[in-house]
Amino acid sequence: MMAAAEIENGDVLFHRDAAANTWGLLAVREAFAKAHPDLVRAVIAAYERARAYALANPQALSAALVAATKLPEPVIARQIERTDLSQPAIGAAQAASIKAAGLALQQAGVVPAGTDVAAAVDGLLDPGFNPAAGR
Numbered sequence: 316m317m318a319a320a321e322i323e324n325g326d327v328l329f330h331r332d333a334a335a336n337t338w339g340l341l342a343v344r345e346a347f348a349k350a351h352p353d354l355v356r357a358v359i360a361a362y363e364r365a366r367a368y369a370l371a372n373p374q375a376l377s378a379a380l381v382a383a384t385k386l387p388e389p390v391i392a393r394q395i396e397r398t399d400l401s402q403p404a405i406g407a408a409q410a411a412s413i414k415a416a417g418l419a420l421q422q423a424g425v426v427p428a429g430t431d432v433a434a435a436v437d438g439l440l441d442p443g444f445n446p447a448a449g450r
Contacts, residue, residue: 318393319386333399334412340405340440348441355444363446366400404445410436 320326341359348355369376373395380391402409417432426432 316386316390316394318397319390322387322389322393331397333397340409341444348444352444359444359446363403366403370400405440405442410440413440 317326317328321328341355341362343355377388377391377395380386380395381388384391414433414436417426417430417436420426421428421430421432
């Protein structure tokens with residue numbers, strides 16, 4: 316984790332582009348989501364409650380992460396300041412970021428050259444499970 320290297324070793328982060336974030340999205344098999352949409356919504360609702368709690372209670376978030384990861388508080392503080400919890404839903408920004416990452420992987424030869432990255436991303440993201448505003 317770069318935050319630990321910076322805090323504990325004095326390493327210097329020479330490049331950071333927050334716009335290149337590929338976001339934290341919940342992945343679920345399409346067949347499971349179709350068979351159990353109620354369970355998918357329940358998990359997303361729990362994530363949303365946790366996200367809202369974390370935003371409202373930053374000290375509790377920090378303490379929980381320190382306890383769970385056993386990392387020192389300054390490392391957790393650095394990681395939290397780099398974590399954007401303001402986006403509860405999949406939208407254009409997330410899709411664009413994931414597409415850019417896919418294209419970079421394609422240029423590096425990781426993703427086959429013939430793959431339509433944009434179509435693949437569009438086919439995988441399902442905003443139909445986005446949490447409702449105000450929940």
